[in-house]
Amino acid sequence: MDRQEYLRRHSNMKCQQVQVDESFVPVLKDEEMEVEHLLEEHRNDHISMDGSLDSHTTLNGMDDLGLEVLDGILDDVEINDLDGTDAFSGECDKYFLDFDFVDNPEVLGYGLSKGSLLQNSSSESHSSGFSGSSIVGGVSESTKVPFAQPECKNDSPDGTTTYESCDALRNNPSRPSNGDSMYAISLDMKHLLELNNGHPLADGILSFENEKDAVEECQPSALREKRFRKPTKRYIEEFSNLRSKEKVQTSATKNKNSSLSSCDELNVRPKALGKIPGEKYSNENSDVTLHALKVSRGQPKKKKLENDKEPLSSESEDEPKRKDRRKNQKMWTxxxxxxxxxxxxxxxxxxxxxxxxxxxxxxxxxxxxxxxxxxxxxxxxxxxxxxxxxxxxxxxxxxxxxxxxxxxxxxxxxxxxxxxxxxxxxxxxxxxxxxxxxxxxxxxx
DNA sequence: CTTAGGG
DNA sequence: CCCTAAG
The missing domain is CATH 1.10.246.220 (Serum Albumin; Chain A, Domain 1)
Structure with a gap:
């Protein structure tokens, strides 16, 4: 069954992509983290973006070029994922405002003076339920979510291939835009294409390859397919959250499940998803989308402001008794x-x-x-x-x-x-x- | 669907 | 932040 095969493989890939994403960029600013996760879907084609991001995270390369690239990508993602279509009408300059705080030296100074920014982002990524094996950033603590390790039962050779390619990618951040890793990935994608030629699902995935097109006109991808709306109530998520914890503990034979549970782990506010006019991604891909969105939401740039007293309690999150009802509050920067x-x-x-x-x-x-x-x-x-x-x-x-x-x-x-x-x-x-x-x-x- | 107001 | 009533 081609479809089954495809599903399995793609879920594998998803996990590994996430893994790489986590370990690759030692994010300093939460915004960039957010962007990273938003970019996650386009990662296959946009490895060059990693260079920009990386330079940004080093805090010395706050050049407008990189910001522009970021902005463009962000716009794309934003439009594709959230607002649908109309937001793109020539307001690029205004969108650019959104990244003010990134290149705003004052903000940066503040973040630096706070000193705990790096740690914050690290811990956040942990709480986000990503894999605990982070290579960069010096995070050694293991997460409570042991899901989806790289070797998560790849019964297909493709999984291995993908992982290897990702690994190569991670080891060669200096020359990201070319090289074997890229080739390997695209090869893998082609493989998928061959497997699923004609399937709408594959279409959804492989739209990543046309990143450029997607940037220039998001319409096609928006029109691509309409997907069933996600269950949009918070209690649903809470429910799945409970379930996911159990499942994670038992065993993750199905990568899909574990990945899904990881989504549910932090998540918040399905409302944003519910507002999406047309879900253009397939089931699997919508998982990715979901993931990215939730991560971006669950990983606030909470850092500072208002009063420094409360935000510090970010890690008291998992009270066994206290359960949820923890507001999705995010500090205003x-x-x-x-x-x-x-x-x-x-x-x-x-x-x-x-x-x-x-x-x-x-x-x-x-x-x-x-x-x-x-x-x-x-x-x-x-x-x-x-x-x-x-x-x-x-x-x-x-x-x-x-x-x-x-x-x-x-x-x-x-x-x-x-x-x-x-x-x-x-x-x-x-x-x-x-x-x-x-x-x-x-x-x- | 968006806003305003209250919890 | 969340929910709901009203335009």
Whole structure:
């Protein structure tokens, strides 16, 4: 049975791809991690991307070129995976904003000064349920999820081949775009193609090979196939989460299952998936998509901000008793807040979807509602701080207020401009005077 | 489907 | 963050 064979092989490949992805890039910034996972599907063709990413992770090569590449790819992925079609209409520059925080030196400085960034990302990748055998990054702890080791019962030679190729790839990061590894991979893909010639599933997979086409026009792939919608309730995931733990412990004879459980391991919020207009990937591939999305969501750039007290409890995640109900809360980063403010000053208060699409397009999380909530909180915070003035700003308030003054000021001004319903229960009678004048863009620093 | 408001 | 009612 060709199909069966194909299924098995592809699931094997999936595991190994993930493995390589994990061990290959010692991500420093969470954003890049996210991008990495988003790129996961196109990895076969975009090994050259690894070079860019790698250089980025070294923190010295923040060149615009790499960012542009990243941005392009990200856009592609974003469009393909999330918003469907319309988001791509010539707004590249705005999308580019999404990567501000990547090349924003201030942010970088912050992350570095925090010092635990690397560790954070490492631990996160662990909690993400990826394979625990990480080569880079110095993560030696073994995960609680022993799923899908490279040797996971490859009963077909293709699996071995794939793994070897991946291994070669990992060993030669310096010259990624050519070489045996690439050839091997494409060979493998061709093999798959031969096996599944004519099958829609294969079509879905092999669309990776046409990465360029996908970038330039995402339409075909979007139209490619429509897939059944995923089960979109959180309790479903919780349920599968429980099941997955059992399955992982017993044994993973089927790679598909183990991979799936790994997805469920961290996951959160199926809603984002549910919103996808047309699932263009096959069952198997949708697993990959699912994985990537969930990883990207489950691997927040939580790092910092707000208050440094809570985010530290990222690893207290697996309380045996506490189970779930752990909110999918993700800390808002300072760049995000800045973007939020920018977006509000651009589009006003009511248009959360616009803000989301143009300023947070690279964030799969952060629904418009989330953005609105954040704005609400920001208003509350700023007005609260505004009370006791700038006198105590150098004191313990500093710990309580990680927001820089400039953003606070901007929030305040915006709060003056746009009357947010009942957030400000204060006076503020003279609002409209200086409001409209500053509407365009504020550069207060 | 998006927004607003409340939990 | 999550849920729900209303446009």
């Amino acid at each position: 300072l760049p995000e807040v800045k973007k939020l403010v920018d977006g509000i000053s651009e589009y006003g208060i009511g248009r959360w979807t616009n803000i989301k699409r143009f300023f947070f397009s690279s964030s799969t999380y952060r629904t418009p509602t989330d953005i609105r909530d954040k704005w609400r909180n920001l208003l509350r915070a700023s007005s609260a701080q505004k009370s006791y003035d700038k006198e105590a700003e150098q004191n313990d308030e500093l710990a309580l207020r990680p927001l820089p003054l400039d953003v606070v000021h901007r929030v305040r001004e915006l709060a003056k401009i746009h009357p947010y319903p009942r957030a400000r229960g204060s006076k503020k009678s003279s609002v409209s005077s200086l409001g409209k004048r500053n509407l365009q863009r504020k550069r207060c620093s």
